[in-house]
Amino acid sequence: MRAQASVLHLDLDAFFAAVEQxxxxxxxxxxxxxxxxxxxxxxxxxxxxxxxxxxxSAMSTREARARCPHAAYLSGRFEAYRATSAAxxxxxxSCSPLVEPxxxxxxxxxxxxxxxxxxxxxxxxxxxxxxxxRVHDVTGGLTASVGVASSKFVAKVASDLEKPDGLxxxxxxxxxxxxxxxxxxxVPGVGPATVERLRRVGVHTIADLQQISEDELVRMLGKAHxxxxxxxxxxxxxxPVEAERExxxxxxxxxxxxxxxxxxxxxxxxxxxATDVARRLRKSGLSGRTVTIKVRLYDFTTLSRSxxxxxxxxxxxxxxxxxxxxxxxxxxxxxxxxxxxxxSGLADWVQDELFAAEDDPxxxxxxxxSATPLDRAATAVPPPPDPSGGFRxxxxxxxxxxxxxWVWGAxxxxxxxxxxxxxxxxGPVRTFAVDDPALSRINPVVTD
DNA sequence: TCTGGGGTCCTAGGACCC
DNA sequence: TCTGGGGTCCTAGGACCC
Numbered sequence: 001m002r003a004q005a006s007v008l009h010l011d012l013d014a015f016f017a018a019v020e021q022x023x024x025x026x027x028x029x030x031x032x033x034x035x036x037x038x039x040x041x042x043x044x045x046x047x048x049x050x051x052x053x054x055x056x057s058a059m060s061t062r063e064a065r066a067r068c069p070h071a072a073y074l075s076g077r078f079e080a081y082r083a084t085s086a087a088x089x090x091x092x093x094s095c096s097p098l099v100e101p102x103x104x105x106x107x108x109x110x111x112x113x114x115x116x117x118x119x120x121x122x123x124x125x126x127x128x129x130x131x132x133x134r135v136h137d138v139t140g141g142l143t144a145s146v147g148v149a150s151s152k153f154v155a156k157v158a159s160d161l162e163k164p165d166g167l168x169x170x171x172x173x174x175x176x177x178x179x180x181x182x183x184x185x186x187v188p189g190v191g192p193a194t195v196e197r198l199r200r201v202g203v204h205t206i207a208d209l210q211q212i213s214e215d216e217l218v219r220m221l222g223k224a225h226x227x228x229x230x231x232x233x234x235x236x237x238x239x240p241v242e243a244e245r246e247x248x249x250x251x252x253x254x255x256x257x258x259x260x261x262x263x264x265x266x267x268x269x270x271x272x273x274a275t276d277v278a279r280r281l282r283k284s285g286l287s288g289r290t291v292t293i294k295v296r297l298y299d300f301t302t303l304s305r306s307x308x309x310x311x312x313x314x315x316x317x318x319x320x321x322x323x324x325x326x327x328x329x330x331x332x333x334x335x336x337x338x339x340x341x342x343x344s345g346l347a348d349w350v351q352d353e354l355f356a357a358e359d360d361p362x363x364x365x366x367x368x369x370s371a372t373p374l375d376r377a378a379t380a381v382p383p384p385p386d387p388s389g390g391f392r393x394x395x396x397x398x399x400x401x402x403x404x405x406w407v408w409g410a411x412x413x414x415x416x417x418x419x420x421x422x423x424x425x426x427g428p429v430r431t432f433a434v435d436d437p438a439l440s441r442i443n444p445v446v447t448d
Numbered sequence: 449t450c451t452g453g454g455g456t457c458c459t460a461g462g463a464c465c466c
Numbered sequence: 467t468c469t470g471g472g473g474t475c476c477t478a479g480g481a482c483c484c
Contacts, residue, residue: 035452042452044484057484060450103455103484189457191482224458225481248456255452290476300451304478340453 001237002150004119005172006111008128009147009155010135012088013164015105017047018142019080020072031055031071033064040255040337044076048164087138095131098241108152110241124148125169132167150175151237157186175235180207187232194221194229209233246346247286251294252276253340254412258431259298260336265414267324268433272413273341274320281343287312288343291322295330296338303330312347319343410434 016034021027031050035043041061053068085104092099098110135144143165147158158168218226252273292306305326
């Protein structure tokens with residue numbers, strides 16, 4: 001906690017939905033929901049018009065549609081969001097060299113490093129109002145909510161108080177009276193599980209939390225969480241604003257419309273995801289030693305399996321092979337709703353291939369780490385150019401050995417087909433890899 | 449047809465080393 | 467022969483954040 005209110009937290013209001021309303025005037029003033037639009041999608045952002053109907057972030061899109069059927073449901077245009085975010089972050093960095101982005105729509109700014117005559121309340125208040133105006137200009141009309149306080153914790157709490165389009169400056173010395181009546185869930189790191197554990201011992205507000213000894217919190221929540229929570233309950237927060245945060249892991253995952261049961265299909269999807277992860281690693285100049293797969297079963301049980309190589313890799317053939325091998329141990333007979341591949345233990349270099357082989361205690365890992373360019377060419381799975389394989393839902397007719405069907409969904413490397421059956425219309429739904437040779441297209445309907 | 453995708457951090461147990 | 471402790475690495479799972 002600093003002596004002056006020099007930490008600023010800025011949060012763009014209903015960011016994804018606001019960008020859509022900015023770019024499509026017909027959506028202005030109307031409920032807009034951005035997120036997964038398919039059967040298993042969830043809401044990323046709801047415009048304030050949609051929130052009036054009870055639509056919230058992280059709600060299933062199914063439930064959102066039930067609450068607000070007339071909203072516009074959009075899957076999102078991340079390039080537009082990234083560009084708008086970059087404009088805002090650029091503006092913030094022009095104010096202070098110490099800017100810490102938390103996501104596309106949120107950042108901390110260290111005002112102690114900004115070019116301000118002083119850090120008095122009036123000075124930072126005028127600065128923050130002018131900053132909000134400039135955000136409005138640089139984004140083409142988006143609004144931001146801002147909090148300014150003596151710490152990250154209180155600045156973030158403050159930016160939430162007058163949403164949307166609000167500003168709250170918390171004078172130093174008044175933090176505790178602001179926090180005491182608030183619910184414990186305003187503390188970062190206190191989610192549903194911690195709220196429930198605290199509720200069982202009668203703790204609801206931050207004032208309640210202050211009555212619990214640090215020892216007891218540590219017993220309940222573990223060392224790090226218990227200690228941290230005790231500190232924040234008294235607004236003790238010295239976390240610095242940090243401009244640079246290094247990437248710790250890179251991962252790709254996907255939830256599928258229908259649960260997967262075909263092991264060959266799962267392997268082919270892991271292979272594709274490994275290709276995506278490797279491409280992103282190379283793009284960032286990174287490589288990593290630990291390959292992890294994530295498998296979410298039909299009942300939402302989530303499993304992970306990982307393996308650590310002797311040396312870092314960014315090779316899709318190596319990552320893909322390890323991912324498929326990790327899947328071998330798992331029983332997926334009940335069906336799989338999500339598959340993912342990640343790489344962690346990152347280094348910003350790839351170990352020299354020849355020396356890796358000599359040093360390696362594990363012969364299998366050694367052969368992985370020392371893949372030659374020739375090996376790569378022989379084993380690399382070429383990335384299909386289009387994750388939907390060119391199949392268009394509702395348009396294409398396909399067939400396999402079971403008969404003829406309509407393309408029901410396509411994307412993430414799979415195509416879902418609803419087969420026509422005379423006896424039981426509309427017939428069974430089955431999922432294929434887009435490049436499955438069993439699946440051939442007949443008479444594709446050309447629409448454009 | 450309840451429950452995304454991309455991350456971070458923490459814990460706990462076992463292996464292994466000194 | 468028995469009794470140690472500390473530190474690091476690895477793996478699996480869970481909570482949390484936007």
